[in-house]
Amino acid sequence: MATKKISILDSTLRDGAQGEGISYSVQDKINIVRALDEIGVAYIEAGNPGSNPKDMEFFEEAKKLKLQNAKLVAFGSTRRKGSSCAEDANLQSLLAAETENVVIFGKSWDFQVTDVLHATLEENLDMITDTVAYLTKHGRNVIYDAEHFFSGYEANAAYAMQTLEAAVKGGATVLCLCETKGGCMLDDCRRITKQVVEKYGQAVAVGIHTHNDSGLAVANSLTAVSAGATHVQGVFLGFGERTGNANLSTIIGDLQLKMGYECIPLDNMKLLTPIAKRIAEITNIALDSGMPFVGSNAFAHKAGMHIDAVLKNPVAYEHITPESVGNGRVFLMSEVAGRSMIIEKIAKFDKTITKNSPIVAEIVRKVKDLEHEGYQFEGADGSFELLVRKAIGKYQPFFKLHYYKTSGEIPLIGENLYAFAQLKLEVDGHIELSAGEGMGPVNALDLALRAALKPFYPSVEQIRLTDYKVRVLDGKSATAARVRVLIESSDGTDTWTTIGVSHDVVEASWMALVDSFEYKLIKDVEKRFQKLL
DSSP: OOOOEEEEEEOOOTTTTGGGGGGOOHHHHHHHHHHHHHHHHHEEEEOOOTOOOHHHHHHHHHHHHHOSSOEEEEEEEEEOTTGGGOOOOOHHHHHHHHHHHHHHEEEEEEEHHHOOOOOOOHHHHHHHHHHHHHHHHTTOOOEEEETTTTHHHHHHHHHHHHHHHHHHHTTSSEEEEEEETSSSOOOHHHHHHHHHHHHHHHTOOOOOOOBBBBSSSEEEEEHHHHHHHOEEBBBTOOOSSTBBBBBHHHHHHHHTSSSBBBBSSSGGGGGHHHHHHHHHHHHOOOOTTTTTTTSTTEEEOOOOOHHHHHHHHOGGGGGSSGGGTOOOOOOOOOTSSOOHHHHHHHHHTTTTTOOOOOOHHHHHHHHHHHHHTTTGGGGOHHHHHHHHHHHHHHHOOEEEEEEEEEOOOOSOOOOBBOEEEEEEEEEETEEEEEEESSSEEEEEEEHHHHHHHHOOOGGGOOOHHHHHEEESSSSGGGGGOOEEEEEEEEEEEEEEEEEESSSHHHHHHHHHHHHHHHHHHHHHHHHHHHHHH
């Protein structure tokens, strides 16, 4: 029996772009189109060419694209009340976009027709039929989005179904039922979708478009498919207006790996996580670490019993293999991780150390003591690796600090320049004095440390601090509170995170900063050693 196919329409560039803080340049949109085409979705809804100059420019640029898997879709509404299709500027923009496929949305809820459009129910039906027929006549394949369909069906089922009939009459090939307010419950979604499939499923494809206002966007999408829908719309990472849209990265994973449907080419499932990361990067958002399938914590294990079981057989706590979606297994270091986790980390440096070696108990004790003080090693892989290296004798200091001091200047003496740092350190008996001035004490310390170390270790110039987080651990102590600083660093190839904890935010930052530099320098030494072998 052939695998049943589901056509996926991604609306990251249209519905997703309506989310707070989301703003794409034309080049951003081109890059996301390429990413979505690479993973193999069927349709990419790229915007409304009649709504703004940026979308018009995008569709002109998009004509030059040579897509391998996906088809671009232009989005628009039915003709305006009281005007013909030929006179409607929005429809003319859709034709000018020259996409083979178009999405047209129209009203399915009688309340929306009478109180928002201020049209009669019959006028709305004519607007739907006329628009779809006009675009079909001009060679376009029309996907009809029935806006507010579920609300409309509950209010006036007969009229909601008439709006679908009007779209079919005009020549639509897909009827997409839009759960626009995001409030529909699963049983209602299943019941209503099934009614539409039974009536129209033999003539056209039935689709689903959900929002997440009740936290059910993914569940309702899967429910609609189980009721017979064969077309699913959403946003690849789920962001969008209000609480967001159906998350396609989750839906694709569930449909293809759990429910036996084909949404994208099977070999492309391993691209699910890389494409999610790429889209998040282009969108300039942090990929939610807890997102199913593609999040950094999707296959992360922290509890000692869990880690021990997964090391023996991953099936114990993993519903799929991380590699099947391009992700990876992570063991989080913490006070509850246990010896199995320690052994997994130590194995990188010394495979002779076993679970019962005294050094393992010593490291576990050290981790528990430090986490009691406020350290959190699950998010500081670099500092934890240094801790293990120091414990097993696989560490060498690259410099010795004599002192550092920082100061500030208010009012500013220059644009974004109000902090200074001075330090004295020693490398192999050589004393180095250095200073830095920057946009804050940590920035100034970073610059001073680079300047001091560069003559001895030129590769420190490759280090970039990509993220800096400060967390107050005891708010009741006010300005005397202990703080935790996390610094994420990258050299363009690898990324690592380091940590520092102190009552002084500058000292905590210095601890994390030193760990970051030492981690990089140790890795450089090991890479040079490997080349000599």
